[in-house]
Amino acid sequence: MNHRQFCLEDLARLVQGEFFGQSDLQLEGLASLDLAQARHLAFVNADKYLDQAQASKAGALIVTASLKNQLSNHHNFIVVANPYLAFAILTHVFEKKCEQKGIEDTAQIHPSAIIAQSAYIGHYVVIGEKCIVGEQTIIQSHVKIDHDVEIGQQCFIDSHVTLTGETKIGNRVRIHANTVIGGEGFGFAPYQGKWHRIAQLGSVKIGHDVRIGSNCSIDRGALDDTILEDGVIIDNLVQIAHNVKIGTHTALAAKCGIAGSTIIGKNCVLAGGVGVVGHINIADNVTITGMSMVTKSISEAGSYSSGTPMLESLPWKRAAIRFKQLADVPLTQLLKRIDHMQTQIESLESTFKRK
Amino acid sequence: MNHRQFCLEDLARLVQGEFFGQSDLQLEGLASLDLAQARHLAFVNADKYLDQAQASKAGALIVTASLKNQLSNHHNFIVVANPYLAFAILTHVFEKKCEQKGIEDTAQIHPSAIIAQSAYIGHYVVIGEKCIVGEQTIIQSHVKIDHDVEIGQQCFIDSHVTLTGETKIGNRVRIHANTVIGGEGFGFAPYQGKWHRIAQLGSVKIGHDVRIGSNCSIDRGALDDTILEDGVIIDNLVQIAHNVKIGTHTALAAKCGIAGSTIIGKNCVLAGGVGVVGHINIADNVTITGMSMVTKSISEAGSYSSGTPMLESLPWKRAAIRFKQLADVPLTQLLKRIDHMQTQIESLESTFKRK
Amino acid sequence: MNHRQFCLEDLARLVQGEFFGQSDLQLEGLASLDLAQARHLAFVNADKYLDQAQASKAGALIVTASLKNQLSNHHNFIVVANPYLAFAILTHVFEKKCEQKGIEDTAQIHPSAIIAQSAYIGHYVVIGEKCIVGEQTIIQSHVKIDHDVEIGQQCFIDSHVTLTGETKIGNRVRIHANTVIGGEGFGFAPYQGKWHRIAQLGSVKIGHDVRIGSNCSIDRGALDDTILEDGVIIDNLVQIAHNVKIGTHTALAAKCGIAGSTIIGKNCVLAGGVGVVGHINIADNVTITGMSMVTKSISEAGSYSSGTPMLESLPWKRAAIRFKQLADVPLTQLLKRIDHMQTQIESLESTFKRK
Structure with a gap:
């Protein structure tokens, strides 16, 4: 990948950790425990990986102090409180950065646009009237x-x-390939059997440190704006409809879809494929498990789910038919009837004995 | 957004409404009741918004005659039968239009392509052999x-x-960014453990007044064509497989997927995330609620659903386990058994009393 | 579509079939039984299409020997063991091929990139440092x-x-429009209420004969690679997260999503909209029905499902409410209670008779 090398001591310093072993050990990359070789640094995050770590050929390991003591096969360590965070930080050291600067001569930039000196504008980029691109933006x-x-x-x-x-975008925002931001919201007034398009006049406001994956669609608002607050992270193929508002540090995994005007709080986590209807509110600190369908507001923090678990297809078919039957089987009433019958039987039994 | 201004009287005339108040009131945009200021026009669509409307700082309101009489705080009105439709019409007045004309010099257009005089062809557009682009198309x-x-x-x-x-596309069709139309259908003949690609020879036919969102995939037919009839509206991230046919004025919300050769009727509404299997027929005037899975033809107009409602994750897990148990719990037979037992108990009770 | 013509005898030879009828019959395309005309070849794959085939105006039919004997209205045939496979092969004969060669002068190719002589590089393509494009690649x-x-x-x-x-891509791979391969995986270390980005250092390895639809997102691995083995076929709008591995000849229909580090075996079929959680294993030869949610490893070949069947919305609402009630209705315990009550009743009845 990358041929820059760093010594163990320097890497330890970058993550404010302590190094053990050969201070000048040259490391040229991060790797998983299984695939790491002598020039690689790997990380161990929990006791359950100890066997794998012992067997690893990694030149050095990022560990906690207590994990280090259990890894007798290894001699080179970076000891930190949170190995996963240290690993996250070090990925940036070994990442191949885009080092291009300036504006490629094939870019088409409107004279009224303002492009910062240190920005990079790639080939065949088209920038319209009155746009602004900030410093060091690529x-x-x-x-x-x-x-x-x-x-x-x-x-x-x-x-x-x-x-x-x-669309207005803050600082340190990353938007991955083929994503569309600010496209027209899906707004139509039905009248006499036809759909009358409502031109969308709102915009999209994206805060700082937001991350949006590839092939996402985030629509502009109808009148007010669609809003992603600071620190929101979004995976691939996610749909955000017009006038949605997503609170700080909320995470949306791949293939989520949020319908129009819904407000999602701070620090929420929506797992993959979750769908949320329009015009509802979801409180802060809500977790929604994968592929759930959210059709009502959620006012309490907590974890929420919908759907059914996977079965082999044949028993699933039987269960699915009985799900249909539930429409005509009054379950709670059934429970009451059974309780009542039990009482009747017991009464019969005791009366019978008395005789 | 936009600095054009229109006076109240002119705007009323555009929607065939009646104005009340200051005829020459200058309005520079539409806004929601909450954010509207003195230069904004807002709309009120139902009694439930009356409090919000009373509190609104909007310069003028689009209302029905009966709503107007309840809005004592306001003096400038456009009165119409259908405020939402009037609003939809006026969004087009305030929309910033693309005013570019002609062909950008970076466009690559095959000599055999026919481009209308009044069309606009943007930068880096590539147009192949024998294409046609109609008048005023952007x-x-x-x-x-x-x-x-x-x-x-x-x-x-x-x-x-x-x-x-x-692909052949009618008039007044809008296709949003990064959508792919006419891509190869997913057709493979399985043979001896491998998938043999079937080159797709059909096309896509799109009628007039069709709207397709961003990041959609609409595949060409295998032999015959994939067809979207007039007035179909489609949101973002929607999949339309080969040889699907969708009837006039049907609406598909975001993230729907329609498998191959399925025919959907006229005036249907599929909410977000609905999936429809291949080779089935859906009648006219069918509504399908969000994230439903449609595995059989629907022959009657009406509303259809599948899925389970959201619960907190812990009770959901219990319910989900019992969904699995349904495979071995013959619900309707159970009901009959309980009815039968009840009869037995009652018979025992009455016989007992007679003794 | 295409104006090349082929005679019946030559087409029969291409699929190693036997022709019957007019050997020099000129055919200019394939068509469905319904739309075929005198210059078209159609195929019949099963007895259930016999009526349609009899009524077809196709100039010639691809059939099995036994089907041929039942088609008295027709005289021109290509007889093969597997008409669908023969049809698949012939689609390639009638497909309009991209015949362009060379490098368009608007392509931007880094001097260190190696482009094969017979490759085609279209307008406005941008190719970076050290890339390789093989022979006859378009x-x-x-x-x-x-x-x-x-x-x-x-x-x-x-x-x-x-x-x-x-990303490294094998031979004969087809990737459809607007797909993103090698985008950054969704990897973040949560720490003190924020998401810390993990730069993704792995890659994507794609084998030979792989097919990927339009608008897909296939992310690069975090440390190790994301892998698609030979012969994998993928439809549109599919999400493959970082470090997923998919075995040979597995097929993923549109809108599937596979979360990080999951391993899917060979010869599996995932129907449309299936979601698979991260860090699990799916065995070879597994079929998963449409829109299923896979939350656990699957160790046995077979067919698996989740979800509920479609109902009219009103009965669905009743069934859905009862799904919720299942959280508090111990079904299997209920069955046992009913069995026990039955025994009690029978005991009462028999004792009663004895008296």
């Missing part, structure tokens, strides 16, 4: 930035992204 | 129009759209 | 190939595809 090839879009500093916008709808 | 930057694709008049094709598979 | 317009990506021979990469993350 715009990869083929990006379309429509008029009145503003992008902050140190952002990364990957290829084929479409930014339109007068 | 093709935004980076669009790829593959050979033999035809596009009607007054269409809007946003950036990074791929049109291929000899 | 790269359509606007494709972005980021540094260190390698593509084998006879591949087809459609417009607006983004290849990044140092």
Whole structure:
């Protein structure tokens, strides 16, 4: 991947950890315990990985102090309180950065647009009227930035992204390839059997440190704006409809869909494939498990689910037919009837004995 | 957003409404009741918004006659029978239009393609052999129009759209960014453990006034065509497989997926995330609620659903385990047994009393 | 579509079949039984299509020997053991091929990239440092190939595809429009209420004869690679997260999503909209029905399902409420109670008779 090397001592310092072993050991990359070789650094995050760690050929390991004591096969360590966080930090050291600067001569930039000196604008990028691109922001090839879009500093916008709808983006925002932000919301007034398009006049406001995956669609608002607050992270193929608002540090896994005007609180986690209807509120600190369908507001923090568990298809068919039958089987009433019958039987039995 | 201004009287005339108040009141935009200021027009659609409307700082309100009489705090009105429709119409007045004309010099257009005089072809658009682009149609930057694709008049094709598979598109069609139309259908003949690709020879036919969102995939037919009839509206991230046919004025919300050769009738509404299997028929005027799985034809108009409601995760786990148990719990037989036992108990009781 | 013509005898030879009827009958395309005309070849795959076949105006039919004997209205045939496979092969004969060669002068290719002589590089393609494109590979317009990506021979990469993350692609791979391969995996270390991005250092490895639809997202691995083995076929709008591994000849229909580090075996079929959680294993030869949610490893070949069947919305609401009640209705215990009560009743009855 990358041929830069770092010595163990320097890497330990970067994560404010303590190193043990050969201070000048040269490491050229991070690797998983299984695939790591002598020039690799790997991390161990929990006791359950101890066997794997003992067997690993990694040149050095990121561990906690207590894990270190159980790894007799190894001699080179970086000891930290949170090995996973240290690993996360070190991935940035070994990442191959885009080192291009300036504006490629094939970019089409409207004269009224303001592009910071240290920004990079890739080949075939098109930037419209009155756009702003901040310092150290990287715009990869083929990006379309429509008029009145503003992008902050140190952002990364990957290829084929479409930014339109007068979207405003904060600093350190990363938007992955082929995502569309600011597209027209799905707003139509039904009248006499036809759909009358409502031109969408709102925008999209994206805070700082937001991350959006590839092939996402985030629509502009109808009148007010669609809002992603600071620190929101979004995976691939996610749909955010017009006028949705998502609170700080909320995470949406791949293939979620949020319908129009719904408000999601802070620090929520929506697992993959979750669907949320429009015009509801979800409180802070809510977790929703994968593929759940959220049809009502959630006012209490907690974990929520819907759906049915996987079965082999044949028993599933039987269960599914009985799910249908539930429409005509009054379960709670049934329970009461059974309780009542039990009482009747017991009464019969005791009366009978008395005789 | 926009600095054009219109006076109250003119706006009322555009929606065939009656104005009340200051005829020359200058309005520069539409806004929601909450955010509207003195230069904004807002709309009130139902009694439940009356308190919000009373508190609104909007300069003027679009209302029905009966709503107007209840809004004592306001003096400037446009009175119409259908405020939402009037609002929909007025969004077009305040929308910022693409005013570009002609062909950008970076567009690559095959000499055999026919581009109407009043069309706009954006930067880095690529148009292949024998394509046609109609009058007043706008093709935004980076669009790829593959050979033999035809596009009607007054269409809007946003950036990074791929049109291929000899797709034919009617008039006033809007296709949002990064959508792919005419891609190869997913057709493979299984033989000796391998998948043998079936080259797709059909096309896609799109009627007039169709709207397709961003990041959609609409595949060309295998032999016959995939068809979207007039007035169909489709949201973002929707999959339409080969040889699907969708009837006029049917609406598909975001993240729907329709498998191959399925036929959907007219005036249907599929809510978000609905999946429909292949080779079935859905009648006209069918509504399908969000995230439903449609595995059989629907022959009657009406509303249909599947899935389970959301619960807190702990009770959900109990309910989910019992869903599995349903495979071995013959519910209707159980009901009969309970009815029978009841009869037995009653018979015992009455015989007992007689003794 | 296409104006090349082939005679019946030559087409029969291409599929190693036997022709009957007019050997020099000129055929200019394949068509469905319903739409076929005198110059078209259609196929009949099963007895259930016999009526349709008899009524068809097709000039010739691809059939089995036994089907041929039942089609008295027709005289021109190609007889083979597997008509669907023969049809699949012949679609390639009538497919309009991209005949362009060479490198369009608007392509931006880094001097260190190696492009085979017989490859085609379309307009506005951008190819980065150290990339390789193999012989006869077609790269359509606007494709972005980021540094260190390698593509084998006879591949087809459609417009607006983004290849990044140092992805390595085998031979005869087809990737449809607007798909993103090698995008950054969704990896974050939570710490003190924030998400700390983990730069993704792994890659994507794609074998030979793999097919990927449009608008898919296939992420690069965190440390190790995301892997698609030979012969994997994937439909549109599919999400493959970091470090997923998919075995040979497995098929994923549209809108599937596979979460991180999950391993799927060989020859599996996932129907549309299936979601699979991360860090699990699915055995070879597993079929998963549409929209199922897979939350646990599957160790046995077979067919698996989840979800509930579709109902009219009113009975569905009743069934759905009772699904919730299942959380408090101990079904199997209920069955035991009923069995016990039955015994009690029978005991009462027999004792009663004895008296």
